[in-house]
Amino acid sequence: MRFVFLGPPGAGKGTQAAILANAMDIPALSTGDILxxxxxxxxSIGKVAKTFVDRGDLVPDDVVVGVVKERLxxxxxxxxxxxxxxxxxLAQAAALDSFLYEIGLELDLTVELTVEDAQLLARIKKRxxxxxxxxxxxxxxxxxxxxxxxxNAYRQATKPLSEYYATRGKLVQIDGLATVDAVAREIRVVASRNCVQFISSNP
Structure with a gap:
């Protein structure tokens, strides 16, 4: 099963990715950790990425994609x-789709955790x-x-991914403001509808 987790900063993506990864016995991979x-x-691609990181520059899409492909x-x-x-x-999403297509695979599902800005700010302050x-x-x-x-960066660059995956029938939106356990349960339900592996390994 191949997932992408979307959502604004502080929505709980890392927490939920770790929970689902443990349930399915697959790796949860964050861009920062991969880099x-x-x-x-x-x-070889890590050395290229380092030149940008050392200068304090954003790592270009093609380099990020290369690092992720190497990890996958x-x-x-x-x-x-x-x-x-x-x-x-969107450029990274298209590159990911292209890479998976080349090796005969595709994404199974994109899970987007949705939370209002004010609620996210309150959560971050509490953390x-x-x-x-x-x-x-x-x-x-x-x-x-x-x-x-x-x-601001999320809205400009990442939010359009919701529409990208929705038009491909790959997007499920889940209220990220619920408790960690409640969100995890809902994700499990979504996963069970899309993955035989998940059902068989979690009776």
Whole structure:
């Protein structure tokens, strides 16, 4: 089963991707983790990505796509995967579809977690307060100013992906404001309708 998780920053994509990945025994892959691993392992495409990261520049689409393709070619992703944070743009989505088509595969489902801006901001503030109270490092982007920038970038580049996948019959939208367990249950229901593997491994 091959999933893409969409949603604005703070919607809970990483949490839900990890839960579903554990249930289905497939890897949950975030763009940031993939890039860091490629750079750390000094793969050929990772070395290219590092030149942009070291300059503080955005990594171009073609390089990001190359890093993701390199990761998806690994054995643990052969039975399926969950992509969190990729694709971020229509160009990346088209490149992903093209790559999967070349190897005889396609995406099974795109899950979009939807949450209103004000509710997202409240959630991010609470996360920062909880981390601070627990003595954990507060994420540098868990503040209203950074949130506004992230939301603007999301609307401009990533939000159009909803329509892209909807027109292909691959999009399911789920209320991300519900509890973690409730959202996970709804995703499991959606997955069970689209994946025999999920049904057989989760009686």
């Amino acid at each position: 860091r691993a490629a750079i750390e392992n000094q793969t 070619a690994k054995k643990d992703a052969s039975g399926g995967f969950i992509l969190d944070g990729f694709p971020r743009t 920062a307060e909880t981390d601070a109270a627990a003595g954990r490092k507060v994420r540098s982007d868990d503040n209203p100013q950074a949130f506004a920038l992230r939301m």
